[in-house]
Amino acid sequence: MGTEIERKFLVIGDDWREKAGPGQPLRQGYLTPKGATSVRIRCAAEEAFLTIKGETHGLARPEFEYEIPVAEAEEMLRTLCIGPPLEKMRYRVEHGGLTWDVDVFSGRHTGLVLAEVELTEAAQHVDLPSWVEAEVTHDPRYRNAALAEGDVPPPGSRIP
Template sequence: MPTEIERKFLVTGDRWRSLGEGKPYWQGYLTATPERSVRVRIAGDEGFLTIKGKTVGAARLEYEYAIPVDHAREILQTLCVPPLIQKTRYRVEWEGLLWEIDEFAGENQGLVIAEVELANADQAIIFPDWIGEEVTHDPRYYNSNLAQHPFSQWGSGER
């Protein structure tokens, strides 16, 4: 079964900006519960449908399928629950790992999160100096939750 093992971190500073090129992303959810989510995404000029299972630790089942970008656009506009997630994703290689840094826009403006996918949950990581607090186990930072409760609506005590 395809399993995603991923850790998430807040990003500090902006030294990471010079290390990778960004690609615009739009994504929305057809359903998003703690047990499962079904997401549609446009990444640059490609469309995807992704089904994810419940997160256990840092792992969860994940199935992703390419779909025509015009289908993805129509699904985002007509079937997904607003607001949509808008972000620019930067891919940065660091010490043998690929980091994906999401700089959010729209309702989640001001939030920057780095994710790293691992081969196993105990894999050693050499952290770049722009990595801050780990938020892997904080569901507020799941994209599916950011669509339902955007960062712009968080009070100062939630940040």
């Protein structure tokens, strides 16, 4: 079984861009956004994935990911997912010995910028960069599944 251990933060400013690699456009939607289990379809360039995530316990949750044909993923995004797909540009930024994913949302979530960092264990020390603000790991409003359904926090990078 795969396990995802991650923390999520709101991003302030643009200082992260100095260290960012090239961005990758992502489109994703959810078949089951609410509840303990979520099923996601994600298209990234010439690849597509089906991801199943279980209930979160602390910072960890079970995660299973499978590559699927892009044409089938596009069809699922059009016909099976709840609401229109999330659209974002993902940048990778190295900081403190870890790789951070900075997601710049577009479409109905324009103005929202989130950073996630995956860990090898829940107690792992994380050197926070100057460009992160409040941690939103446990705030359900900032889960991608909630954003896909339209449960949108106010635009910008501040918690209301």
